[in-house]
Every structure is written in structure tokens, then in C-alpha cells.
Amino acid sequence: MIKFSELKNGDYVLAESDGQAWRGEVVDFNNDEKQVCVNTGVQDLWFETEDLYPLPLDEEQLLKLKFTKHVNDDGSVKYMKGAFRIQTPKQDDFSTFEIWYRNEKRIMTHPISVHDLQNHYNAMTKVHLTDDVI
Numbered sequence: 001m002i003k004f005s006e007l008k009n010g011d012y013v014l015a016e017s018d019g020q021a022w023r024g025e026v027v028d029f030n031n032d033e034k035q036v037c038v039n040t041g042v043q044d045l046w047f048e049t050e051d052l053y054p055l056p057l058d059e060e061q062l063l064k065l066k067f068t069k070h071v072n073d074d075g076s077v078k079y080m081k082g083a084f085r086i087q088t089p090k091q092d093d094f095s096t097f098e099i100w101y102r103n104e105k106r107i108m109t110h111p112i113s114v115h116d117l118q119n120h121y122n123a124m125t126k127v128h129l130t131d132d133v134i
Contacts, residue, residue: 001049001050001052001053002049002052002053002054002115003049004029004034004036004049006115006116006119007026007029007036007052007115008026008115008118008119008122008128009026009027009028009029009128010025010026010027010118010128010129010130011025011026011114011115011118011119012024012025012026012055012061012114012115012118012131013025013026013036013038013052013053013054013055013114013115014052014053014054014055015038015040015045015047015051015052015053016047016051016052016053017045017047017051021053022038022040022041023040023041023055024038024039024040024041024045025038025039025130026038026115027039027044028044030046034048034049035047035048035049036048036049036052038052054113054114054115054116055113055114055115056094056111056113056114057094057111057112057113057114057116057117058092058094059077059079059091059092061114062079062086064131065081065114065129065130065131066081066131067079067080067081067086068080068081071091075089075090075091076088076089076090077090077091081129082125083101083102083125084099084100084101084121084124084125085098085099085100085101086098086099086117087099094111094112095110095111096108096109096110099117099120099124101121101124101125104124106120106124117129118130
């Protein structure tokens with residue numbers, strides 16, 4: 001489950017209903033009912049927050065977000081999108097990693113989800129991180 005207060009328009013989440021799950025984009029909020037509207041790529045559907053789950057950040061998600069990958073000589077991996085960088089200590093290890101943009105650097109000491117990365121990216125670049133296609 002994701003807290004209602006953590007979500008912003010454009011965040012990607014896993015939305016579940018009747019045993020089916022979709023990767024979708026948050027497109028609207030009903031603050032009175034604490035419901036979230038998610039575009040599943042087919043249609044917009046309203047969900048309770050207990051039916052929304054974070055998408056774990058991994059290489060697959062970064063590539064969907066249009067990051068490019070570079071494997072360094074020491075085995076660490078750098079993902080790049082414009083001037084924004086993510087560096088993991090080794091392939092497929094997102095347990096701790098660094099993100100930076102220009103002169104601002106953040107060290108992540110635990111795995112994060114895609115919507116968390118989107119919120120860091122937005123705070124650092126003032127641009128919303130999107131894949132432009134669900």
C-alpha cells in the first residue's frame with residue numbers, strides 16, 4: 001500500500017483490482033474520499049490507496065523511463081537521463097545507490113520505488129520524470 005500523501009500526478013504505481021494488476025500513471029485525486037485515479041493504459045480507474053502498490057526500482061523500470069545504461073570498469077552501473085545520474089555498486093543491486101544532478105547528490109541507503117525516484121527527480125531537476133508511454 002502507498003500512503004495517499006506520497007503520491008503526485010504522473011507517479012507510476014501498481015494498481016490492483018479483482019486479482020488483476022496494472023502498471024499505471026496517477027492522473028487525479030479525490031481528496032475527500034482519499035481515492036486515486038490511475039490511467040492503466042486502457043482507461044482511467046479510481047482506486048483506494050490500499051489497492052495501490054509501489055513499483056520496485058530496478059533496471060527494467062529505469063529503461064522504461066528512458067535512462068541509458070553504462071557499465072563501469074569496476075562493475076558499478078551508471079544510469080543516465082540528461083544530466084541526472086544513478087549509480088549502483090553492481091549490476092542489479094539497488095539496495096544502496098547514489099543519485100545526482102549537477103552539484104546535488106543524494107545517497108540512497110535502502111531500495112526505493114519508482115514513485116520515490118520520480119519525486120527525487122522532480123525535486124532535483126524541477127521536471128517530472130515520465131516515460132511518455134505507459
